[in-house]
Amino acid sequence: xxxxxxxxxxxxxxxxxxxxxxxxxxxxxxxxLATHEAFRGKKVVLFAVPGAFTPTCxxxxxxxxVEHVGELKSxxxxxxxxxxxxxxxxxxxWGRSYxxxxxxxxxxxxxxxxxxxxxxxxxxxxxxxxxxxxTRFAVVIDDLRxxxxxxxxxxxxxxxxxxxxxxxx
Amino acid sequence: xxLKVGDExxxxxxxxxxxxxxxxxxxxxxQVLDTNNDFAGKKVVVFGLPGAFTPTCxxxxxxxxxxxxxxxxxxxxxxxxxxxxxxxxxxxxxxxxxNVNxxxxxxxxxxxxxxxxxxxxxxxxxxxxxxxxxTRFAVIVDNGKxxxxxxxxxxxxxxxxxxxxxLAAL
Numbered sequence: 215x216x217x218x219x220x221x222x223x224x225x226x227x228x229x230x231x232x233x234x235x236x237x238x239x240x241x242x243x244x245x246x247l248a249t250h251e252a253f254r255g256k257k258v259v260l261f262a263v264p265g266a267f268t269p270t271c272x273x274x275x276x277x278x279x280v281e282h283v284g285e286l287k288s289x290x291x292x293x294x295x296x297x298x299x300x301x302x303x304x305x306x307x308w309g310r311s312y313x314x315x316x317x318x319x320x321x322x323x324x325x326x327x328x329x330x331x332x333x334x335x336x337x338x339x340x341x342x343x344x345x346x347x348x349t350r351f352a353v354v355i356d357d358l359r360x361x362x363x364x365x366x367x368x369x370x371x372x373x374x375x376x377x378x379x380x381x382x383x
Numbered sequence: 384x385x386l387k388v389g390d391e392x393x394x395x396x397x398x399x400x401x402x403x404x405x406x407x408x409x410x411x412x413x414q415v416l417d418t419n420n421d422f423a424g425k426k427v428v429v430f431g432l433p434g435a436f437t438p439t440c441x442x443x444x445x446x447x448x449x450x451x452x453x454x455x456x457x458x459x460x461x462x463x464x465x466x467x468x469x470x471x472x473x474x475x476x477x478x479x480x481x482n483v484n485x486x487x488x489x490x491x492x493x494x495x496x497x498x499x500x501x502x503x504x505x506x507x508x509x510x511x512x513x514x515x516x517x518t519r520f521a522v523i524v525d526n527g528k529x530x531x532x533x534x535x536x537x538x539x540x541x542x543x544x545x546x547x548x549x550l551a552a553l
Contacts, residue, residue, distance in 0.1 A: 229511035268470075301434055304473050307477075339494050342413075
């Protein structure tokens, strides 16, 4: 990863569909989220998945965060966000399948800007999953400074999981 | 370079997660769909769309094809394929949500090969959706040859590429 502890987290524009408590089934209009503007002054846990709806992401990575989001927030985390290489509609649908509501922000890096800025872009062409993918990781960002980095070295969830992040807070 | 009627439909490898009637909730291992070998000797309807779970695609384009799948097949169509740039996992989840139940193969062009080969790709990076999407279209492929092609001039609409348009062209 191109950022290490102590660095300023890059400024990237991601997209998401906000949760509407009045109309939870609605497919809201996509919004842009600029990381610097949204994360300034806040404590953020951001975890990245190679793909929404894929087995490891769906069975191991995401559920850990869904289960521990309350605990993360009780330890001073303001925003828990999941970023994937899928578009905002897919990320929104995936989040809905876990009933995350607005507890976890489901962000799209479909253009690959954040992946490139962090040096964690991966190419899934060989698996016929398209050229814009993300390596699995988790970061803790405090007022835009990176205070924890966990990039998964192999398949599976260890340093990028909710338990690993909780242990660091 | 764009696909037109009379052309040979390009040979491209797509991927899809096959439907298992005995285990419809299962996430099946992806299979390859070869547009050359798997379409040979057959009449195939292929419709493309910008993305699974997006408003127009979910509300209008796919459901109409699911509803009219039997009517389309009754007119001699052997296979109905929906193609999008999403990967097989996303398409499989979408198929389950839309109750496709195996009537249509949802095939992935995640690498953008079909988009490039047909000239039907769509750059949606300004919307933050990546540059290798497919525009909205419908093709009838008869034993490998393009017999009918309708491409939406506005990909947010379903005006010429819907199930009714295809039925009328069969």
